[in-house]
Amino acid sequence: MDIVVAPNPILRQVCEPCEVGDKGLKKLAKEMAKAMYANNGVGLAAPQVGVLKRLIVVDCDVESEKKNPIVLVNPEIVEQSEESSIEGEGCLSCPGISVPIERSLWVKVSFYDLDGNACTVEADGLWARCFQHEIDHLDGKTLFESAGPVDRLQALQDYETALASGAKPGETDVRVR
Numbered sequence: 636m637d638i639v640v641a642p643n644p645i646l647r648q649v650c651e652p653c654e655v656g657d658k659g660l661k662k663l664a665k666e667m668a669k670a671m672y673a674n675n676g677v678g679l680a681a682p683q684v685g686v687l688k689r690l691i692v693v694d695c696d697v698e699s700e701k702k703n704p705i706v707l708v709n710p711e712i713v714e715q716s717e718e719s720s721i722e723g724e725g726c727l728s729c730p731g732i733s734v735p736i737e738r739s740l741w742v743k744v745s746f747y748d749l750d751g752n753a754c755t756v757e758a759d760g761l762w763a764r765c766f767q768h769e770i771d772h773l774d775g776k777t778l779f780e781s782a783g784p785v786d787r788l789q790a791l792q793d794y795e796t797a798l799a800s801g802a803k804p805g806e807t808d809v810r811v812r
């Protein structure tokens with residue numbers, strides 16, 4: 636599976652809910668996880684592989700040898716902390732750059748698993764940031780739309796430079812300022 640890269644308009648679409656329990660989602664999730672690991676990502680949303688459905692795959696356990704991705708069907712943030720932090724984020728669809736983004740420190744996410752069971756997960760740290768990032772993708776938001784106005788302008792400039800220098804998905808440090 637190839638990663639869709641900005642500014643491809645696919646990334647700006649709002650995705651449709653999945654049919655809960657749809658057997659075809661298992662294959663999609665498996666292929667997405669494969670693409671995520673192949674590109675050293677910690678999360679991937681279906682629109683990033685050209686599928687406009689509300690499904691994300693996340694694995695922030697980068698230390699672990701075991702590949703154990705969490706698949707979230709129709710994920711929704713149902714609670715989040717007011718307390719937030721701003722940190723540099725990369726994205727497989729915006730290769731070569733890192734953009735400061737403000738995110739809640741803690742989130743509670745409701746979703747369905749691949750068997751159609753209703754689940755919730757609570758997360759902080761990198762996991763919380765990643766859930767927020769991937770769910771933004773489902774609403775057509777990339778790093779550029781999630782950043783504040785000043786950082787957005789800088790990011791767009793950096794991205795032009797990164798693309799011109801041939802940045803590939805998985806790279807976050809090609810920016811030249």
Ligand code: NI
Nearest residue numbers: 725726727728
């Ligand atoms: Ni992303």
